[in-house]
Amino acid sequence: MDIRQLIDTTRMTTYQWFIIGLACFLNALDGYDLVAMAFTSSSVSEEFGLSGAQLGWLLSSALIGIGIGSFLLAPLADRYGRKKLILAALSIDLVGLTMSAFSDSYGELLFWRVITGIGVGGILACVTVVVSEFTNLRFRGLATSIYSAGYGLGASLCGVLAAQFIPTYGWESIFLTGAVLTAVSLVATVIFLPESVDYLRAQGREDDVRSIARRIGKGVDFTVAPPAPAPERSNLREILSGPWLATTLKLWVAFSLITAGFNFANQWTPKLLTEYGLSAQQGIIGGIMLSFGGTIGSLIYGVLTTRIDARRTLVAFSLLSAVVLVGFITAASWPMVMFALGVGVGMLLNGCVTGMYTVTPQAYPSALRTTGVGSAIGISRAGAVLAPIVVGYLLDAGWSPVALYTGAAVLVSLTAVALVGVREHRVAVVTQPVSPEVPEPVRS
Structure with missing residues (x-):
């Protein structure tokens, strides 16, 4: 069989799971980087004398950078290789974190946070595809969920370190620690x-494919057939034309809605709980419950996809998220119930994000995969950036926390509608006519 079929249908090796673990670590760094500004916001605001609007832009700056990085770097990965672009993105991220720690003004910090986000955007798009390509079909959803769980772990680590380091070493220490990691x-x-191996196969580099196959424990008993004919260059025009147009637009809408709901809940929950009448400490605990639930949600989603279709699981998670969002805020008068529902909110919303990272790469052929994922992530940044800003305006206009959570619930539930018709792309590579055979079941 071909190398792609070999990876898709044979058991996962120890090295393949190690690659998933490394991807989880990289995503944990992304989680750390993205929440670093939130945990240092009070100290930074005090030092630079920031207004609420300035702080809002500072909190959104890395998200803006992610959109830029996803659009600019992701297509290059399909042309020059996933690993090269991951290394380039990590280097950009390292520079952004280091220079953030040495920023002397609001303008400098804003600029370097955008640069940090560009690196994170490149990492997210490329590593998501790598996880998909090095995992067999049966455990692809679980592998993606393990990878996605890293975000919550990294964000939690940043919060713990911020509580310990900022009083003693200042807000700069959080960015320097991120740079070291x-x-x-x-x-x-x-x-x-x-x-x-998909990239190398497309480049006709058979010797490199066989070398990597031996490295990950797949031996050499396979063919390296060329993939199905694909465009010479991977770009946005290809995924926005022909049979890919409808799929791309649906994924863009779904990704944007989920990202908006996710960022609304994670960034505004502590503040909205205090607006509802809870103490600042209770607001913080509510935010922590969401982060904790997020890590669990990724794993639960992954386990479910070993038995249930990934898209159907995502639809179910999005509908349940809408219900629990409303229940969470209406239970604020009973803190213990609210905290329990907060775990559910984090679990379901993070499961939805994991679902989008699972479903999106599956919808495209190899040559368009990174471009498809990168563009979806880039478009979804609009929801990530706009949601916190719009919520601020609505709060000033008199919207209650219950109304805001209900509005977010409606948006998240619309994800199920947007995903109608999205299917996994499958191309069988055949070197010569053969009789149909029933493939052996994948065993772990």
Whole structure:
């Protein structure tokens, strides 16, 4: 069989799971990087004398950078290789974190946070595809969920370190710690992460494909057939034309809605709980419950996809998220019930994000995969950036926390509608006519 079929249908090896673990670590760094500004916002605001609007832009700056990085870097990965672009993105991230720590003004910090986001955007698009390409069909959803769980772990680590480091070493220490961790990940990626076999196969580099196959424990008993004919260059025009147009637009809408709901809940929950009448400490605990639930949600989603279609699981998660969002805020008068529902909100919304990272790469052929994922992530940044800003305006206009959570619930539930008709792309590689055979079941 072909190398792609071999990876898709044979058991996962130890090295393949190690690659998933490395991807989880890289995503944990992304989670750390993205919440670093939130945990340092009070200290930064005090030092630079920031207004609420300035702080809002500062909190959104890395998200803006992610959109830029996803659009600019992701298509290059389909042309020059996944690993090369991951290394380039990590280098950009390292520079952004380091310079953020040494920023002397609001303008400098804003600029370097955008640069950090560009690196994170490139990492997200490329690593998501690598996870999909090095996992067999049966455990692809679970592998993606393990990878996605890293975000919550990294965000939690940042919060713990912020509580310990900022009073003693200042807000700069959080960015410097992130830079050190990124440098470690850069070295680990150089040493341990192989290049994508799908990319190498498309380039006709058979010797490199066989070398990586031996490295991940697949031996050499396979063919390296060329993939189905694909465009010479991977760009947005290809995924916005022909049979890919409808799929791309649906994924863009779904990704944007989920991202908007996710960022609304994670960024505004502490503040909205205090607006509802709870103490600041209770607001913080509510935010922590969402982060904790997020890590669990990724794993639960992944386990479910080993038995249930990934898209159907995502639809169910989005509808349940809408219900629990409303229940969470209406239970604020009973803090213990609210905290329990907060875990559910984090679990379901993070499961939805994991679902989008699972479903999106499956919808495209190899040559368009990174461009498809990168563009979806880039478009979804609009929801990520706009949601916190719009909520601020609505709150000033007199919207209650219950009304805001209900509005977010409606948006999240519309994801189920947007995903109607999205299917996994499958292309069988056949070197010569053969009789149909029933493939052996995948065993772990």
